[in-house]
Amino acid sequence: MSKEVDQIRKIIDPADHIVIIQADNPDADSLASSLALEDILTDQGKQVSLYCGVDLPTYLHYLPGWGRVVSKLPKQFDAGIIVDTASQKLLEQLDRQGAKGWLASRPVVVLDHHSTEPDINFAKIIYRPPAVATGEIIYELAQSFGWQLSKEAMDLIAVAILSDSLGLMSAATSARSIQIIAELVEQGVNLPELESARRETLRREAELIHYKGELLKRVEFHDNERIATVTIPWEEIEKYSPLYNPPMLVLDDMRLAKNTEVAICFKLYKDGKVTAKIRSNYGYGVADKLAEHFGGGGHPLASGFKVTDGRSYEDIKKEAISVASVLLDKVEKEKAGETI
Numbered sequence: 001m002s003k004e005v006d007q008i009r010k011i012i013d014p015a016d017h018i019v020i021i022q023a024d025n026p027d028a029d030s031l032a033s034s035l036a037l038e039d040i041l042t043d044q045g046k047q048v049s050l051y052c053g054v055d056l057p058t059y060l061h062y063l064p065g066w067g068r069v070v071s072k073l074p075k076q077f078d079a080g081i082i083v084d085t086a087s088q089k090l091l092e093q094l095d096r097q098g099a100k101g102w103l104a105s106r107p108v109v110v111l112d113h114h115s116t117e118p119d120i121n122f123a124k125i126i127y128r129p130p131a132v133a134t135g136e137i138i139y140e141l142a143q144s145f146g147w148q149l150s151k152e153a154m155d156l157i158a159v160a161i162l163s164d165s166l167g168l169m170s171a172a173t174s175a176r177s178i179q180i181i182a183e184l185v186e187q188g189v190n191l192p193e194l195e196s197a198r199r200e201t202l203r204r205e206a207e208l209i210h211y212k213g214e215l216l217k218r219v220e221f222h223d224n225e226r227i228a229t230v231t232i233p234w235e236e237i238e239k240y241s242p243l244y245n246p247p248m249l250v251l252d253d254m255r256l257a258k259n260t261e262v263a264i265c266f267k268l269y270k271d272g273k274v275t276a277k278i279r280s281n282y283g284y285g286v287a288d289k290l291a292e293h294f295g296g297g298g299h300p301l302a303s304g305f306k307v308t309d310g311r312s313y314e315d316i317k318k319e320a321i322s323v324a325s326v327l328l329d330k331v332e333k334e335k336a337g338e339t340i
């Protein structure tokens with residue numbers, strides 16, 4: 001057992017009440033990982049609270065137990081586990097509620113698999129082994145600790161891995177990720193059943209089908225179509241976000257254009273905040289670097305950033321396009337070099 005894993009055990013074992021914390025951008029991996037940990041730790045007789053500073057998006061409501069996630073940190077607990085992020089920027093809600101200091105006064109473990117440099121300095125342990133999903137880390141920890149996994153926990157871990165690995169097809173998917181899924185199937189996880197539950201969530205309200213068409217019409221192409229952008233104004237965020245996160249309706253389609261390698265979707269908030277979701281194609285993994293330029297982060301193929309310093313959207317967009325161009329040039333130069 002590595003030293004870090006041993007330290008994690010030393011924090012979890014004596015704690016009677018553990019809070020599991022998701023970032024302000026919850027997804028299927030962070031929620032399924034939280035629920036799996038909850039299942040495992042309650043089986044050991046511990047009390048477990050689930051926290052996320054923002055409401056869980058409705059597309060995650062197919063995961064049983066999502067309703068137990070609360071947006072206020074409990075007053076009493078012995079230890080915290082932050083899942084799926086190692087970045088303070090994604091824990092802003094905690095700060096806003098004045099609860100960060102409270103959390104920091106307890107032993108905190110971070111379990112994350114993102115490449116962005118961690119900066120949660122109050123955590124006792126930041127554990128970031130190579131993994132395609134936080135669910136994969138939890139599975140490996142369960143193996144090291146000899147934790148029993150119930151059918152529910154195994155289902156949740158499979159959901160976490162399959163979601164973040166895009167069905168075991170993403171660049172970060174390792175042989176081990178695939179092996180873990182095989183082990184889970186061996187122990188009774190039914191993939192077609194999980195997939196049909198997930199696909200149910202792909203069905204949308206009829207008005208979203210029209211809205212998707214509108215968004216696709218508004219996509220702009222830049223720099224010889226290498227970069228595609230679309231912008232969602234506040235009125236549309238307000239109207240459609242309760243139904244679905246608008247960028248997710250079109251980001252994948254945007255980078256299907258023949259020459260497009262990077263898709264950026266900007267959202268403009270009422271208070272002047274601008275956020276961007278970025279996706280790049282395989283072989284052009286510049287999304288993390290582009291986001292980091294603006295203080296954000298993520299993976300080479302999927303990332304995001306947020307600007308709140310009052311800069312105008314037009315300036316941010318121009319800068320994002322030019323930074324993306326430079327990054328793509330670099331990739332293309334490297335590719336050209338490879339063939340010589």
Ligand SMILES: [Mn+2]
Binds near residue numbers: 030113133164
């Ligand atoms: Mn994840």
